[in-house]
Amino acid sequence: MLIPAVIPFKPRNPKTRLSCILDQAERENFAEMMLADVIGAAEGAGCIPLILSTEAYKFSDYQVLVNTAGLNEALNDLLSKTPGPVLILMADLPLATGDAVKRMVTESAGMSIVPGRGGGTNAIFLSSGESYRVDYYGASFLKHMRIAEERGLLCEVIDSFRLHTDVDEKEDLVELLIHGRGKSRACLEELGFRLLIEKGRVGIVREEKA
Amino acid sequence: MLIPAVIPFKPRNPKTRLSCILDQAERENFAEMMLADVIGAAEGAGCIPLILSTEAYKFSDYQVLVNTAGLNEALNDLLSKTPGPVLILMADLPLATGDAVKRMVTESAGMSIVPGRGGGTNAIFLSSGESYRVDYYGASFLKHMRIAEERGLLCEVIDSFRLHTDVDEKEDLVELLIHGRGKSRACLEELGFRLLIEKGRVGIVREEKA
Numbered sequence: 001m002l003i004p005a006v007i008p009f010k011p012r013n014p015k016t017r018l019s020c021i022l023d024q025a026e027r028e029n030f031a032e033m034m035l036a037d038v039i040g041a042a043e044g045a046g047c048i049p050l051i052l053s054t055e056a057y058k059f060s061d062y063q064v065l066v067n068t069a070g071l072n073e074a075l076n077d078l079l080s081k082t083p084g085p086v087l088i089l090m091a092d093l094p095l096a097t098g099d100a101v102k103r104m105v106t107e108s109a110g111m112s113i114v115p116g117r118g119g120g121t122n123a124i125f126l127s128s129g130e131s132y133r134v135d136y137y138g139a140s141f142l143k144h145m146r147i148a149e150e151r152g153l154l155c156e157v158i159d160s161f162r163l164h165t166d167v168d169e170k171e172d173l174v175e176l177l178i179h180g181r182g183k184s185r186a187c188l189e190e191l192g193f194r195l196l197i198e199k200g201r202v203g204i205v206r207e208e209k210a
Numbered sequence: 211m212l213i214p215a216v217i218p219f220k221p222r223n224p225k226t227r228l229s230c231i232l233d234q235a236e237r238e239n240f241a242e243m244m245l246a247d248v249i250g251a252a253e254g255a256g257c258i259p260l261i262l263s264t265e266a267y268k269f270s271d272y273q274v275l276v277n278t279a280g281l282n283e284a285l286n287d288l289l290s291k292t293p294g295p296v297l298i299l300m301a302d303l304p305l306a307t308g309d310a311v312k313r314m315v316t317e318s319a320g321m322s323i324v325p326g327r328g329g330g331t332n333a334i335f336l337s338s339g340e341s342y343r344v345d346y347y348g349a350s351f352l353k354h355m356r357i358a359e360e361r362g363l364l365c366e367v368i369d370s371f372r373l374h375t376d377v378d379e380k381e382d383l384v385e386l387l388i389h390g391r392g393k394s395r396a397c398l399e400e401l402g403f404r405l406l407i408e409k410g411r412v413g414i415v416r417e418e419k420a
Contacts, residue, residue: 118411
């Protein structure tokens with residue numbers, strides 16, 4: 001069964017909390033490499049990527065759907081037209097692997113979810129898209145669990161740090177340099193980022209180009 | 211097969227990075243409740259808990275081994291005398307479940323590992339303890355992967371956010387209040403801690419007792 005994997009994406013001025021270490025062009029390039037890694041993981045699990053973009057956007061020959069409404073409105077519009085299974089994957093999960101995504105879509109329950117660090121939601125699988133509506137922002141994981149309960153959906157929480165690790169802040173880049181295997185890690189390294197171990201703590205440093 | 215689960219524990223003045231919100235007695239009680247949760251997860255996976263304490267300590271009727279040497283020395287001493295399988299679990303993993311620990315010990319490879327956030331190591335399973343030596347502190351996950359390679363051990367990285375989430379700082383308590391099910395979560399709640407959602411960010415607050 002081919003399952004669409006909807007990946008919301010903001011091509012212009014993304015990841016502003018990384019502005020302290022990456023300029024806008026670098027953030028746009030880095031976000032696109034994270035998207036590439038997430039697409040690779042979705043395809044590795046046998047899903048068909050569908051990029052849900054906030055504006056006109058082209059990435060290789062992947063299907064792009066443009067919706068200028070907010071994240072929740074755009075996703076809920078899509079879900080309401082999706083009687084079959086659908087996966088929603090955030091675009092900032094560069095540690096995602098096909099194996100991790102497979103664990104989400106092969107659950108027999110009506111729904112599976114992976115929380116993000118800090119109460120967010122990084123991934124949702126629905127055996128029927130139209131049975132659900134999303135409510136991102138804030139403690140969305142708790143909201144999503146509540147909506148599942150209200151709708152009588154069995155919801156499995158998938159225990160994956162690879163899908164749990166979203167990249168928003170400088171500290172998150174440590175995880176990518178340790179555990180990443182894909183294009184976004186290579187992108188960071190090309191930009192000069194390295195792990196820095198000082199006083200037993202692991203951080204990152206950006207080396208100037210010679 | 212009964213597998214010993216070695217859980218290093220520091221009963222006195224633990225978790226000093228939580229000093230900003232918990233006094234010493236509260237930290238000692240909270241650390242013990244986290245230990246109880248980790249013991250529960252180890253038992254849930256069919257392992258036999260063995261507390262490796264930095265000083266004389268009693269917790270229910272669990273076996274306690276006292277070793278005043280450093281963490282690495284104490285563990286390596288133990289490993290050198292363990293030809294059979296052994297699990298090493300940190301005591302500050304209050305989201306651990308029996309299911310998560312089971313995934314570690316049922317791996318067929320010679321070794322499995324769960325990284326902590328920030329480059330640390332939260333759990334190691336060895337099919338033969340004496341085949342390995344640990345090297346904690348700093349980017350210990352990378353060191354442990356290197357030691358496995360040097361010793362020709364196949365090492366599986368187990369993809370679990372429940373074992374990946376260690377509690378060191380205030381922000382980590384958010385994860386416990388969202389995902390915890392055990393005694394350490396109840397302990398935090400009794401101490402008055404609640405989730406606080408402000409401007410879309412999830413934090414914690416401590417309510418004063420009336």
